[in-house]
Amino acid sequence: MSLLLVAALHAVTPLPAVAPLREPPLPRVAVEISDGADRAAPGDLRVYRITVRSYEPAGPVAVTVVARLPVGARVRDPGPAAVSADGTVSWTTGVPPGGSWETTVAVRMPARQPDGPARLAGVACVVPDGFDRPAVCASDLDEAVPGPVVADPGDGGAGAVVAVAGGLPALATVGAAGQLWWWRRRVGA
Structure with missing residues (x-):
């Protein structure tokens, strides 16, 4: 009987209101990313400079800086x-109050550029400790300049194999034209 009474009291007794959990305010930070250029050709070596500034008056801001560099x-x-395996680069650091933190990362642009007009994007975001979302992000866009497939010195020669395979149709065309010229010359003689 007492169990029934407790259940009845719970049904008519309102529960105390619980204040919603509030996320602390995001720290005031800014981020910049740049490779110092507006165009990128296949195989270019670029150095991205990433700078995080804190506008907090007291205490260092603990953050993770995440950079997603151009695809490929x-x-x-x-x-x-x-x-990481997908090419995302991250640093865990602290930014002093009113100060900044800076780093660089070198990347080799893709050996093959996308067909048609395209942009290659580098994006940097700052995720404060204790948050699951960025406080701020910035991007650097480069126009993809068409060019030949280039070998990347660090890829073990795979780029050179692609370059040779890409040149085979042109070589076959030149060979066929030479064969035709030789045959016409011989028949005409």
Whole structure:
């Protein structure tokens, strides 16, 4: 009987209101990313400079800086960064109050550029500790300049194989034209 009474009291007794959980305010930070150029050709080596500034008056801001570099680009020198399988580069650091933190990362642009007009984007975001979303992001866009397929010195020669395979149709065309010229000359003689 007492169990029934407790259930009845719960049904008519309102529960105390619980204040919604409020996320603390995001720290005031800014981020910049640039490779210092507006155009990128296949195989170009670029160095991205990433700068994070804190506008907080007191205490360092603990953050993770995440950079997503152009699709197909290969990270050459990440420094003390962690590089994931998809090419995302990240650093965990602290930014002093009113100060800044800066790093660079070297990348080799893709050996093949996308067909048609395209842009290659590098994006940097700052995720404060304790948050699951960025406080701020910035991007650097480069126009993809068409060019020949180039060998990447760090790819073990795979780019050179692609370059040779891409040149085979042109070589076959030149060979066929030479054969035709030789045959006409011989028949005409």
